[in-house]
Amino acid sequence: MDASQYKDYVLFMLFIKYVSDKYGDSDDLEPPIVIPKGASFNDMAALTGNPNIGDLINTQVIQPLVDANEMLARTDFPDFNDPNKLGEGNDRVDRLGRLIAIFSSPDLNFAKNRADHDDILGDAYEYLMRHFATESGKSKGQFYTPSEVSRIIAKVIGISPKNTVAGTTAYDPTCGSGSLLLKVAAEAGKRITLEGQEKDVTTAGLARMNMILHDFSGGASAS
Structure with a gap:
Protein backbone atom coordinates (compact mmCIF):
# COMPACT_ATOMS: atom_id res chain seq x y z
CA MET A 1 0.00 0.00 0.00
CA ASP A 2 1.20 3.47 -0.85
CA ALA A 3 2.26 5.44 2.20
CA SER A 4 -0.11 8.30 1.35
CA GLN A 5 -3.06 5.90 1.62
CA TYR A 6 -2.01 4.36 4.92
CA LYS A 7 -3.00 7.50 6.83
CA ASP A 8 -6.69 6.87 6.06
CA TYR A 9 -6.60 3.59 7.99
CA VAL A 10 -4.63 5.08 10.86
CA LEU A 11 -6.98 8.06 11.19
CA PHE A 12 -10.07 5.84 11.22
CA MET A 13 -8.47 3.71 13.94
CA LEU A 14 -7.79 6.86 15.94
CA PHE A 15 -11.39 7.99 15.49
CA ILE A 16 -13.04 4.69 16.44
CA LYS A 17 -10.72 4.31 19.45
CA TYR A 18 -11.45 7.83 20.67
CA VAL A 19 -15.24 7.66 20.34
CA SER A 20 -15.36 4.14 21.80
CA ASP A 21 -13.36 5.19 24.86
CA LYS A 22 -15.41 8.36 25.31
CA TYR A 23 -18.93 7.29 24.41
CA GLY A 24 -19.01 3.48 24.28
CA ASP A 25 -20.36 3.28 27.85
CA SER A 26 -21.67 6.83 28.02
CA ASP A 27 -24.70 7.66 30.14
CA ASP A 28 -25.37 10.79 28.10
CA LEU A 29 -28.90 10.92 26.76
CA GLU A 30 -27.63 12.49 23.54
CA PRO A 31 -23.96 11.64 22.99
CA PRO A 32 -22.40 13.29 19.92
CA ILE A 33 -22.05 9.86 18.34
CA VAL A 34 -23.92 6.61 18.87
CA ILE A 35 -21.78 3.47 19.20
CA PRO A 36 -24.06 0.54 18.24
CA LYS A 37 -23.65 -2.70 20.15
CA GLY A 38 -20.91 -4.75 18.50
CA ALA A 39 -19.38 -1.76 16.66
CA SER A 40 -16.85 -0.42 19.18
CA PHE A 41 -13.08 -0.52 19.01
CA ASN A 42 -13.02 -3.47 21.42
CA ASP A 43 -15.32 -5.36 19.06
CA MET A 44 -12.92 -4.59 16.25
CA ALA A 45 -9.97 -5.76 18.36
CA ALA A 46 -11.81 -9.02 19.05
CA LEU A 47 -11.63 -9.75 15.31
CA THR A 48 -7.83 -9.92 15.39
CA GLY A 49 -6.68 -13.12 13.74
CA ASN A 50 -10.02 -13.77 12.06
CA PRO A 51 -9.41 -14.66 8.39
CA ASN A 52 -12.36 -12.44 7.42
CA ILE A 53 -11.31 -9.49 9.59
CA GLY A 54 -11.36 -6.95 6.77
CA ASP A 55 -14.88 -7.75 5.63
CA LEU A 56 -16.12 -7.94 9.23
CA ILE A 57 -14.72 -4.50 10.07
CA ASN A 58 -16.56 -3.12 7.04
CA THR A 59 -19.88 -4.82 7.82
CA GLN A 60 -19.95 -5.13 11.63
CA VAL A 61 -18.18 -1.94 12.69
CA ILE A 62 -18.20 0.72 9.97
CA GLN A 63 -21.65 0.08 8.47
CA PRO A 64 -23.50 0.05 11.83
CA LEU A 65 -21.73 3.29 12.77
CA VAL A 66 -22.88 4.88 9.51
CA ASP A 67 -26.44 3.57 9.94
CA ALA A 68 -26.66 4.93 13.50
CA ASN A 69 -25.15 8.36 12.80
CA GLU A 70 -26.60 10.46 9.99
CA MET A 71 -23.57 12.74 9.97
CA LEU A 72 -21.39 9.84 8.82
CA ALA A 73 -23.66 8.81 5.95
CA ARG A 74 -21.58 10.58 3.28
CA THR A 75 -18.21 9.79 4.80
CA ASP A 76 -15.84 7.84 2.58
CA PHE A 77 -14.34 5.37 5.05
CA PRO A 78 -11.37 3.25 4.00
CA ASP A 79 -12.09 -0.27 2.76
CA PHE A 80 -10.57 -2.69 5.26
CA ASN A 81 -11.05 -5.55 2.83
CA ASP A 82 -9.17 -3.98 -0.10
CA PRO A 83 -6.60 -6.51 -1.38
CA ASN A 84 -4.78 -3.86 -3.42
CA LYS A 85 -3.97 -1.82 -0.30
CA LEU A 86 -3.91 -4.40 2.48
CA GLY A 87 -2.83 -7.54 0.67
CA GLU A 88 -4.42 -10.96 0.44
CA GLY A 89 -5.11 -13.66 3.01
CA ASN A 90 -2.72 -13.84 5.95
CA ASP A 91 -0.91 -10.69 4.87
CA ARG A 92 -4.08 -8.66 5.34
CA VAL A 93 -4.93 -10.38 8.61
CA ASP A 94 -1.45 -9.75 10.02
CA ARG A 95 -1.32 -6.15 8.82
CA LEU A 96 -4.67 -5.24 10.36
CA GLY A 97 -3.81 -7.14 13.54
CA ARG A 98 -0.62 -5.12 13.99
CA LEU A 99 -2.46 -1.85 13.40
CA ILE A 100 -5.16 -2.74 15.93
CA ALA A 101 -2.49 -3.76 18.45
CA ILE A 102 -0.96 -0.27 18.32
CA PHE A 103 -4.23 1.33 19.34
CA SER A 104 -4.95 -1.37 21.92
CA SER A 105 -2.11 -0.16 24.14
CA PRO A 106 -3.33 0.63 27.70
CA ASP A 107 -1.43 3.91 27.46
CA LEU A 108 -3.72 5.03 24.64
CA ASN A 109 -6.95 5.57 26.56
CA PHE A 110 -9.15 8.56 25.71
CA ALA A 111 -11.87 7.91 28.30
CA LYS A 112 -11.01 11.00 30.34
CA ASN A 113 -9.70 13.08 27.46
CA ARG A 114 -11.64 16.12 26.27
Whole structure:
Protein backbone atom coordinates (compact mmCIF):
# COMPACT_ATOMS: atom_id res chain seq x y z
CA MET A 1 0.00 0.00 0.00
CA ASP A 2 1.20 3.47 -0.85
CA ALA A 3 2.26 5.44 2.20
CA SER A 4 -0.11 8.30 1.35
CA GLN A 5 -3.06 5.90 1.62
CA TYR A 6 -2.01 4.36 4.92
CA LYS A 7 -3.00 7.50 6.83
CA ASP A 8 -6.69 6.87 6.06
CA TYR A 9 -6.60 3.59 7.99
CA VAL A 10 -4.63 5.08 10.86
CA LEU A 11 -6.98 8.06 11.19
CA PHE A 12 -10.07 5.84 11.22
CA MET A 13 -8.47 3.71 13.94
CA LEU A 14 -7.79 6.86 15.94
CA PHE A 15 -11.39 7.99 15.49
CA ILE A 16 -13.04 4.69 16.44
CA LYS A 17 -10.72 4.31 19.45
CA TYR A 18 -11.45 7.83 20.67
CA VAL A 19 -15.24 7.66 20.34
CA SER A 20 -15.36 4.14 21.80
CA ASP A 21 -13.36 5.19 24.86
CA LYS A 22 -15.41 8.36 25.31
CA TYR A 23 -18.93 7.29 24.41
CA GLY A 24 -19.01 3.48 24.28
CA ASP A 25 -20.36 3.28 27.85
CA SER A 26 -21.67 6.83 28.02
CA ASP A 27 -24.70 7.66 30.14
CA ASP A 28 -25.37 10.79 28.10
CA LEU A 29 -28.90 10.92 26.76
CA GLU A 30 -27.63 12.49 23.54
CA PRO A 31 -23.96 11.64 22.99
CA PRO A 32 -22.40 13.29 19.92
CA ILE A 33 -22.05 9.86 18.34
CA VAL A 34 -23.92 6.61 18.87
CA ILE A 35 -21.78 3.47 19.20
CA PRO A 36 -24.06 0.54 18.24
CA LYS A 37 -23.65 -2.70 20.15
CA GLY A 38 -20.91 -4.75 18.50
CA ALA A 39 -19.38 -1.76 16.66
CA SER A 40 -16.85 -0.42 19.18
CA PHE A 41 -13.08 -0.52 19.01
CA ASN A 42 -13.02 -3.47 21.42
CA ASP A 43 -15.32 -5.36 19.06
CA MET A 44 -12.92 -4.59 16.25
CA ALA A 45 -9.97 -5.76 18.36
CA ALA A 46 -11.81 -9.02 19.05
CA LEU A 47 -11.63 -9.75 15.31
CA THR A 48 -7.83 -9.92 15.39
CA GLY A 49 -6.68 -13.12 13.74
CA ASN A 50 -10.02 -13.77 12.06
CA PRO A 51 -9.41 -14.66 8.39
CA ASN A 52 -12.36 -12.44 7.42
CA ILE A 53 -11.31 -9.49 9.59
CA GLY A 54 -11.36 -6.95 6.77
CA ASP A 55 -14.88 -7.75 5.63
CA LEU A 56 -16.12 -7.94 9.23
CA ILE A 57 -14.72 -4.50 10.07
CA ASN A 58 -16.56 -3.12 7.04
CA THR A 59 -19.88 -4.82 7.82
CA GLN A 60 -19.95 -5.13 11.63
CA VAL A 61 -18.18 -1.94 12.69
CA ILE A 62 -18.20 0.72 9.97
CA GLN A 63 -21.65 0.08 8.47
CA PRO A 64 -23.50 0.05 11.83
CA LEU A 65 -21.73 3.29 12.77
CA VAL A 66 -22.88 4.88 9.51
CA ASP A 67 -26.44 3.57 9.94
CA ALA A 68 -26.66 4.93 13.50
CA ASN A 69 -25.15 8.36 12.80
CA GLU A 70 -26.60 10.46 9.99
CA MET A 71 -23.57 12.74 9.97
CA LEU A 72 -21.39 9.84 8.82
CA ALA A 73 -23.66 8.81 5.95
CA ARG A 74 -21.58 10.58 3.28
CA THR A 75 -18.21 9.79 4.80
CA ASP A 76 -15.84 7.84 2.58
CA PHE A 77 -14.34 5.37 5.05
CA PRO A 78 -11.37 3.25 4.00
CA ASP A 79 -12.09 -0.27 2.76
CA PHE A 80 -10.57 -2.69 5.26
CA ASN A 81 -11.05 -5.55 2.83
CA ASP A 82 -9.17 -3.98 -0.10
CA PRO A 83 -6.60 -6.51 -1.38
CA ASN A 84 -4.78 -3.86 -3.42
CA LYS A 85 -3.97 -1.82 -0.30
CA LEU A 86 -3.91 -4.40 2.48
CA GLY A 87 -2.83 -7.54 0.67
CA GLU A 88 -4.42 -10.96 0.44
CA GLY A 89 -5.11 -13.66 3.01
CA ASN A 90 -2.72 -13.84 5.95
CA ASP A 91 -0.91 -10.69 4.87
CA ARG A 92 -4.08 -8.66 5.34
CA VAL A 93 -4.93 -10.38 8.61
CA ASP A 94 -1.45 -9.75 10.02
CA ARG A 95 -1.32 -6.15 8.82
CA LEU A 96 -4.67 -5.24 10.36
CA GLY A 97 -3.81 -7.14 13.54
CA ARG A 98 -0.62 -5.12 13.99
CA LEU A 99 -2.46 -1.85 13.40
CA ILE A 100 -5.16 -2.74 15.93
CA ALA A 101 -2.49 -3.76 18.45
CA ILE A 102 -0.96 -0.27 18.32
CA PHE A 103 -4.23 1.33 19.34
CA SER A 104 -4.95 -1.37 21.92
CA SER A 105 -2.11 -0.16 24.14
CA PRO A 106 -3.33 0.63 27.70
CA ASP A 107 -1.43 3.91 27.46
CA LEU A 108 -3.72 5.03 24.64
CA ASN A 109 -6.95 5.57 26.56
CA PHE A 110 -9.15 8.56 25.71
CA ALA A 111 -11.87 7.91 28.30
CA LYS A 112 -11.01 11.00 30.34
CA ASN A 113 -9.70 13.08 27.46
CA ARG A 114 -11.64 16.12 26.27
CA ALA A 115 -11.04 17.25 22.71
CA ASP A 116 -12.27 20.77 23.50
CA HIS A 117 -10.11 23.05 21.34
CA ASP A 118 -7.38 20.47 20.73
CA ASP A 119 -7.50 19.35 17.11
CA ILE A 120 -6.65 15.67 17.65
CA LEU A 121 -7.51 14.36 14.20
CA GLY A 122 -6.21 17.48 12.50
CA ASP A 123 -2.84 17.21 14.25
CA ALA A 124 -2.62 13.53 13.37
CA TYR A 125 -3.56 14.33 9.78
CA GLU A 126 -0.87 16.98 9.56
CA TYR A 127 1.77 14.58 10.85
CA LEU A 128 0.74 11.74 8.55
CA MET A 129 0.40 13.97 5.50
CA ARG A 130 3.81 15.48 6.16
CA HIS A 131 5.62 12.19 6.72
CA PHE A 132 3.66 9.86 4.44
CA ALA A 133 1.97 11.75 1.62
CA THR A 134 4.67 14.34 1.05
CA GLU A 135 7.46 11.78 1.04
CA SER A 136 5.63 9.69 -1.51
CA GLY A 137 5.03 12.73 -3.71
CA LYS A 138 1.25 12.40 -3.53
CA SER A 139 0.13 15.12 -1.15
CA LYS A 140 -2.52 16.14 -3.73
CA GLY A 141 -1.76 19.78 -3.06
CA GLN A 142 -3.21 19.55 0.44
CA PHE A 143 -1.76 21.80 3.12
CA TYR A 144 -2.74 21.72 6.77
CA THR A 145 -3.29 25.13 8.38
CA PRO A 146 -1.24 25.33 11.61
CA SER A 147 -3.33 26.10 14.70
CA GLU A 148 -1.41 29.32 15.33
CA VAL A 149 -2.28 30.60 11.86
CA SER A 150 -5.91 29.59 12.32
CA ARG A 151 -6.13 31.57 15.56
CA ILE A 152 -4.59 34.64 13.94
CA ILE A 153 -7.03 34.43 11.01
CA ALA A 154 -9.93 34.25 13.46
CA LYS A 155 -8.66 37.36 15.25
CA VAL A 156 -8.03 39.25 11.99
CA ILE A 157 -11.62 38.74 10.84
CA GLY A 158 -12.85 39.92 14.24
CA ILE A 159 -14.00 36.70 15.86
CA SER A 160 -14.25 37.12 19.63
CA PRO A 161 -16.77 36.53 22.45
CA LYS A 162 -17.79 40.21 22.26
CA ASN A 163 -18.97 40.23 18.66
CA THR A 164 -20.32 36.74 18.10
CA VAL A 165 -23.80 35.50 18.87
CA ALA A 166 -25.52 32.13 18.73
CA GLY A 167 -26.47 32.83 15.11
CA THR A 168 -22.91 33.54 13.97
CA THR A 169 -21.76 31.26 11.13
CA ALA A 170 -18.20 30.49 10.08
CA TYR A 171 -17.71 29.13 6.57
CA ASP A 172 -14.58 27.63 5.03
CA PRO A 173 -14.84 26.76 1.29
CA THR A 174 -11.72 24.57 1.46
CA CYS A 175 -12.05 23.22 4.97
CA GLY A 176 -9.78 20.17 4.77
CA SER A 177 -9.89 18.40 8.14
CA GLY A 178 -11.84 21.26 9.70
CA SER A 179 -9.00 22.68 11.79
CA LEU A 180 -9.56 26.33 10.85
CA LEU A 181 -13.28 26.12 11.63
CA LEU A 182 -12.61 24.61 15.04
CA LYS A 183 -10.09 27.32 15.91
CA VAL A 184 -12.61 30.00 14.88
CA ALA A 185 -15.17 28.37 17.18
CA ALA A 186 -12.61 28.40 19.99
CA GLU A 187 -11.95 32.12 19.52
CA ALA A 188 -15.69 32.82 19.47
CA GLY A 189 -15.92 31.50 23.01
CA LYS A 190 -19.48 30.31 22.46
CA ARG A 191 -21.47 27.89 20.35
CA ILE A 192 -21.59 29.05 16.72
CA THR A 193 -22.51 27.36 13.44
CA LEU A 194 -19.67 25.83 11.43
CA GLU A 195 -20.03 25.14 7.71
CA GLY A 196 -17.39 23.85 5.33
CA GLN A 197 -16.82 22.37 1.90
CA GLU A 198 -14.09 20.02 0.75
CA LYS A 199 -13.84 18.44 -2.69
CA ASP A 200 -11.74 15.47 -1.55
CA VAL A 201 -14.32 13.02 -0.19
CA THR A 202 -11.85 11.27 2.11
CA THR A 203 -10.72 14.54 3.67
CA ALA A 204 -14.35 15.69 3.95
CA GLY A 205 -15.03 12.53 5.90
CA LEU A 206 -12.14 13.39 8.18
CA ALA A 207 -13.70 16.81 8.80
CA ARG A 208 -17.01 15.20 9.78
CA MET A 209 -15.22 12.92 12.22
CA ASN A 210 -13.36 15.93 13.59
CA MET A 211 -16.64 17.77 14.17
CA ILE A 212 -18.00 14.76 16.07
CA LEU A 213 -14.94 14.68 18.31
CA HIS A 214 -15.63 18.30 19.20
CA ASP A 215 -19.38 17.80 19.64
CA PHE A 216 -20.54 19.88 16.68
CA SER A 217 -23.69 18.55 15.07
CA GLY A 218 -22.83 20.31 11.81
CA GLY A 219 -19.86 19.42 9.70
CA ALA A 220 -18.17 19.58 6.36
CA SER A 221 -19.77 18.52 3.11
CA ALA A 222 -17.99 17.26 0.02
CA SER A 223 -18.74 19.25 -3.08
